[in-house]
Amino acid sequence: MVLDDRAAAGRELAERLRGHAGGVVLGLPRGGVVVAAAIAERLGAPLDVVLVxxxxxxxxxxxxxxxxxxxxxxxxxxxxxxxxxxxxxxxxxxxxxxxxxxxxxxxxYRAARRIQPVAGRTVILVDDGIATGATVRAATAVLRARGAGTIVLAVPVAPPQALATLSLLVDEIVCLTVPRRLRSVSQCYADFSEVGDDEVLALLRRFAGVPA
Missing domain, CATH: 3.30.1310.20 (PRTase-like)
Known part of the structure; x- marks a missing residue:
């Protein structure tokens, strides 16, 4: 499967996440925030980041x-x-x-913006793709320490070995494509343009008024 771009991947993931519409969506900067924003928009959910x-x-x-x-x-x-x-x-x-x-x-990223509370809540943790899973492991450790109730990992692409390991750390995984041999995440996108901090900040500002 070749995905058009990060936003398209997020919209497709959102269709599989309808049962978690009451959760908070957290993206991993930078590319993961673009995917997360598309999910949050479809679900009407608040958007924030986990910094790793x-x-x-x-x-x-x-x-x-x-x-x-x-x-x-x-x-x-x-x-x-x-x-x-x-x-x-x-x-x-x-x-x-x-x-x-x-x-x-x-x-x-945190200037004049409070961190979304996650204690006892369903958290949809989003990245634009997984290679080894190291950053996702760090993110789940942060969220568990903050008391997250349920962690749903949502990613467009990841290899089976990484998903098997991460399944021990999260409560649910939603993944669009699981290539047996993944040379790079970019191979699964038609457009994998670099995402800058300014784009991430613009997305966070856009969702600043969404109720927590």
């Missing part, structure tokens, strides 16, 4: 050693860590760099 960042391998930054998230969350990616075997110092240094970048993004 991938911790890349030193010589192969596209590979996730793990991820950092809000509230001090740090998770490792066991399969990649076993392969690269970075020292604790190298991992800690890489995580600290991503933590600093995350805090800068938080200052911009």
């Amino acid at each position: 960042r991938k911790v890349g391998a030193p010589d192969s930054p596209e590979l996730a050693l793990g991820a950092v998230g809000e509230d001090g969350v740090v998770v490792g990616n066991p399969a990649v860590l076993r392969h690269f075997r970075p020292s604790a110092r190298i991992f800690a240094h890489a995580a600290a760099e991503e933590r600093a970048a995350l805090e800068q993004r938080a200052e911009r």
